[in-house]
Amino acid sequence: MSEGRLTYGDYLAVPQLLALQHPLSEPPVHGEMLFIVVQQAQELWFKQLLHELHLIVRRLTSGALEEAAHVLDRVNRILGMLAEGVEILEALPPSEFQQFRPLLETASGFESQQFRELEVASGLEDRDYLRMAGRIADVPAIRRRWPVTLRDAFLSRVRAVAPDPVTALVEIYAHPSSYPDLYRLCESVSDYELRFRQWRFHHAQLVMRVIGDRSPGTTGTPGSAYLDRTLQYRFFPELWEARNKLVSAAESAHGG
Template sequence: MTDSRPGSQAAPQADPHDERFVSFGEQGAQLTYGSYLRLPALLDAQHLESDPPAHDELLFITIHQVYELWFKQLIHEVIAARDAMLGQVEDDRLWWAQHLLARVHVIERVLVQQVDVLETMTPQDFLQFRQQLAPASGFQSVQFRELEFLSGAKDPAYLERFRGLTDAEQQRLGRRLAEPTLWDAFVAVVAAHGLPAGDDEEIAMSVRSAAHDRSRYAAVWALAEALLQHDELAASWRARHVVMVERMIGSKSGTGGSSGSAYLRGRLPLQYYPVLWDVRSRL
């Protein structure tokens, strides 16, 4: 609709064919929302195994694929935060590490909340396709193990317990076992601030000193709190996950041959940073 008032002019309309409004990708091909996000491949990645198709299997697949995408993002952020802490001696990047860890916390809260969506599926509906999942199991999530290893909970026995890993997955996990963790990076930060960091007892006392002199050791204390938050949120996800599993299958064994909820409950006491938890008793 044009403006007919004297002296007025209608606002110019963008020409969709004007090169100024067209983005180009590789080799001059037009870049679109769908091509940029690879939507054809992404939306074709959900293939049901049940026959006849079980209605809730699509939900189950979608939720777990979304988890894997978030795991990928978490690994990306954790590596960057670790590297920022390790490089802080030459380049003061601790603010960047704190920023990235804050993002990790937000994503981890999303992981916990996604369980609510999965729990809209009833046990009866899950049983319609559960047998088709065997021997697949969430235990086999390589990215989840990478995240645990990077956080500080390295478990070389995982590579022996799970024999279905591809060569590439074996190499990835082996690399994670060999490289520094978030905890290693934090210890480097403690030492760089002139605080003792030779063993767990020294680190605990140094964190306690930082807690009581936050103006001088603000970065040390902030990172200690960020790591503790990461640890707490990981524990929250494990706790929420095991209750969901028990709600769905009770005490039945897992599809991958694990003991199901019994195995998951055995993981609940896991702490990435027991030293930081111990400091709470010393404040």
């Protein structure tokens, strides 16, 4: 505060924020600041995403579908921007990254607690994933913060149409005008899944560009091969299965 008046810097804690970048290279490698700033900015946005997901789950639970879809659209815009944001680091020359990479020791985005929370809060239930996540994050504690995940909240709404979610989704997608709110919600949730995957894809491309497609990561994963596998994760496999079923039904109807 200056002379009792709230300033921009006070309100946003700008001096504190700008004091949080600590490159390790000595003498300084120019690109290390970019590496730090891009990742810190992404972590800030992860925080906002988690904040928004809480609201979406609350809205879905109370039956406010349109309002939930509205917030999901906001989340989807953030995810799109984050996927493009990692691309900025493609401008980091591989040789420059190698100059400070050893200083990172075993540190990696792999350890991002907020990223793991986003995955669990979204409803990722893949068994291999949960085993891996359990080694770097307190998954039971995350689960306690998310007694209802986005997946749970979404599927409980879909089940109003039919107890089996895939059957319900096929019905909603076959007759969108009969379920306008649910259809809108399903489309926003589909976008969410795809945009999250888009982030994974952009990050995997960045990694390939900067360290190649066979170099292990700093936490010891096989690098690109590991990241390519994560592209298979689905938060809402039912949404894609329903589309598969709609295609098969259309093919059978046309004798295909």
